Amino acid sequence: MYAQSFTNRPPAFYAALVVVTLLPLYLASYHYRLWHPYGGADPAEAVELSSAAFVAEWLDVHVVQPFNPSTIATYCNRTEWHPNLVFNLVDGAEDGLADARGSLLDFLFYAIEAGASIVLPGFAANGAGRNASRIAVDKMPFGMLFDEAWLLSSMAEACPQMAIYKPERDHKTADALPGTYVPKSRRVDMDSGKTKKAYLEHLDAWLKEKPDFKPDRLTLVNVERTSWQVDTRNLPQVFRRSFGQVLRTADDIRRLAAVAVQELTRKFTTHIDSSSVVPRNAFYGAYVDTRGSVASEPYSNFSAQTDAHLEQAIMHKLKVIYVASDNATETALFRTAAARYPLPIIAVSKLDLLPVAEVAALKELTPTQQVLVDFEVLKRCSIFGGSVKSSASYNIALTRNQWLADQGRMNDPWFVVHKDVGVAFDDGISRIVGRDGVYELQMPRGMWP
Ligand SMILES: *[C@@H]1O[C@H](CO)[C@@H](O)[C@H](O)[C@H]1NC(C)=O
Ligand SMILES: *[C@@H]1O[C@H](CO)[C@@H](O)[C@H](O)[C@H]1NC(C)=O
Numbered sequence: 001m002y003a004q005s006f007t008n009r010p011p012a013f014y015a016a017l018v019v020v021t022l023l024p025l026y027l028a029s030y031h032y033r034l035w036h037p038y039g040g041a042d043p044a045e046a047v048e049l050s051s052a053a054f055v056a057e058w059l060d061v062h063v064v065q066p067f068n069p070s071t072i073a074t075y076c077n078r079t080e081w082h083p084n085l086v087f088n089l090v091d092g093a094e095d096g097l098a099d100a101r102g103s104l105l106d107f108l109f110y111a112i113e114a115g116a117s118i119v120l121p122g123f124a125a126n127g128a129g130r131n132a133s134r135i136a137v138d139k140m141p142f143g144m145l146f147d148e149a150w151l152l153s154s155m156a157e158a159c160p161q162m163a164i165y166k167p168e169r170d171h172k173t174a175d176a177l178p179g180t181y182v183p184k185s186r187r188v189d190m191d192s193g194k195t196k197k198a199y200l201e202h203l204d205a206w207l208k209e210k211p212d213f214k215p216d217r218l219t220l221v222n223v224e225r226t227s228w229q230v231d232t233r234n235l236p237q238v239f240r241r242s243f244g245q246v247l248r249t250a251d252d253i254r255r256l257a258a259v260a261v262q263e264l265t266r267k268f269t270t271h272i273d274s275s276s277v278v279p280r281n282a283f284y285g286a287y288v289d290t291r292g293s294v295a296s297e298p299y300s301n302f303s304a305q306t307d308a309h310l311e312q313a314i315m316h317k318l319k320v321i322y323v324a325s326d327n328a329t330e331t332a333l334f335r336t337a338a339a340r341y342p343l344p345i346i347a348v349s350k351l352d353l354l355p356v357a358e359v360a361a362l363k364e365l366t367p368t369q370q371v372l373v374d375f376e377v378l379k380r381c382s383i384f385g386g387s388v389k390s391s392a393s394y395n396i397a398l399t400r401n402q403w404l405a406d407q408g409r410m411n412d413p414w415f416v417v418h419k420d421v422g423v424a425f426d427d428g429i430s431r432i433v434g435r436d437g438v439y440e441l442q443m444p445r446g447m448w449p
């Protein structure tokens with residue numbers, strides 16, 4: 001049976017596979033360089049090459065880098081590992097950008113603390129109901145949003161004790177223990193009793209309740225999806241900084257973001273240093289989200305959010321705005337509002353920037369994949385403005401805030417709540433407008449940069 005066969009595989013199984021599958025990629029890029037050497041003599045070709053070089057250089061940069069696996073390794077070393085215990089994220093991660101990151105990282109963290117291996121999670125396909133007898137094959141695969149080879153190689157390096165299994169369509173899988181395990185929250189900031197010890201006791205009690213549970217036999221546990229249930233700021237800072245890096249946006253999606261930024265420099269002759277994480281004086285990034293808008297709340301409706309962004313862009317002397325929203329109508333309305341603004345300002349979206357071939361590629365993508373293009377562009381704008389009710393806005397701001405901290409330029413992003421009415425976060429490079437008790441409690445401590 002598949003389950004038995006996977007117990008016999010050493011944890012390094014996937015690491016070896018990754019090396020093998022990466023090999024052809026290195027070869028391909030080597031051949032590409034041979035055939036496309038930089039700096040041709042033909043001026044037309046030079047322009048072509050310089051845009052390819054821009055994209056390549058932009059892609060080489062990650063907001064939080066370099067990846068430091070040793071801090072995760074130290075944490076993994078403190079765990080007692082149970083090679084027979086395998087966690088399966090039964091419903092997949094949330095199909096929404098920041099929520100997907102949140103549920104994947106919670107799941108990975110819970111597995112590390114339990115000393116469990118995992119089944120590579122997928123994403124809840126739209127409308128798919130729960131089916132506990134199936135593992136991940138009926139979900140959208142992990143690689144649709146994130147870089148699978150990177151997750152496997154970074155986890156193999158950081159946490160070699162954990163095996164990551166990827167079921168194939170024709171594999172018969174072991175039966176999971178009946179029921180779904182709902183992990184006990186690890187938000188020690190909300191309740192000092194929510195420790196690792198309490199979580200492990202809770203898991204242990206759940207397992208022992210099951211008549212079929214035999215510690216010496218392979219045990220597949222269906223785990224319920226959670227988000228932001230770990231107090232990330234109660235962990236070593238270096239761990240908090242590194243852990244989220246195991247999730248990298250899939251290459252084809254990042255490439256679209258790189259092309260959009262490159263087109264932005266070309267169309268508006270804004271100088272953007274492609275190797276810069278947060279380029280100075282280049283463009284403003286706006287994320288508009290009016291879901292759950294309540295008339296009485298500041299910056300909740302569309303016009304209030306739009307005015308706030310335009311004002312901020314002008315204040316920072318930025319004349320180009322990259323705008324994103326889940327709502328295409330609002331993206332269009334935002335562009336119109338910018339065009340009508342008394343001061344010279346222009347707003348564009350990815351659809352305005354991408355060349356025809358890329359727009360066609362974009363339209364093939366799922367809505368979440370498309371949002372991920374915005375996410376990648378917005379993480380690297382000069383000044384970012386987001387909305388409090390959007391977890392994507394928070395994820396962008398908190399990731400950029402980690403970069404600030406890495407530069408030693410940290411300033412208190414929450415001071416602003418005493419200063420400006422209706423603003424939840426401002427660290428000088430990112431500002432989140434609106435107030436929301438639940439989000440403000442959940443995100444800043446529960447989200448991984
Ligand atoms: C983890 O433990 C192993 C074996 O005890 C040791 O060789 C390794 O250096 C440890 N790694 C870290 C990062 O503590
Ligand atoms: C779950 O999936 C299995 C295999 O695809 C199928 O036979 C079964 O009917 C499904 N159960 C539900 C409740 O959809």
Ligand SMILES: *[C@@H]1O[C@H](CO)[C@@H](O)[C@H](O)[C@H]1NC(C)=O
Nearest residue numbers: 295297298299300301303304
């Ligand atoms: C939008 O919200 C602001 C308060 O932030 C309010 O003054 C304004 O009237 C609202 N506009 C609409 C169209 O509801």
Ligand SMILES: *[C@@H]1O[C@H](CO)[C@@H](O)[C@H](O)[C@H]1NC(C)=O
Nearest residue numbers: 290291302327328329330333
């Ligand atoms: C999109 O935005 C428009 C304008 O604010 C609004 O009327 C519409 O209800 C929104 N659509 C969705 C799906 O939220």
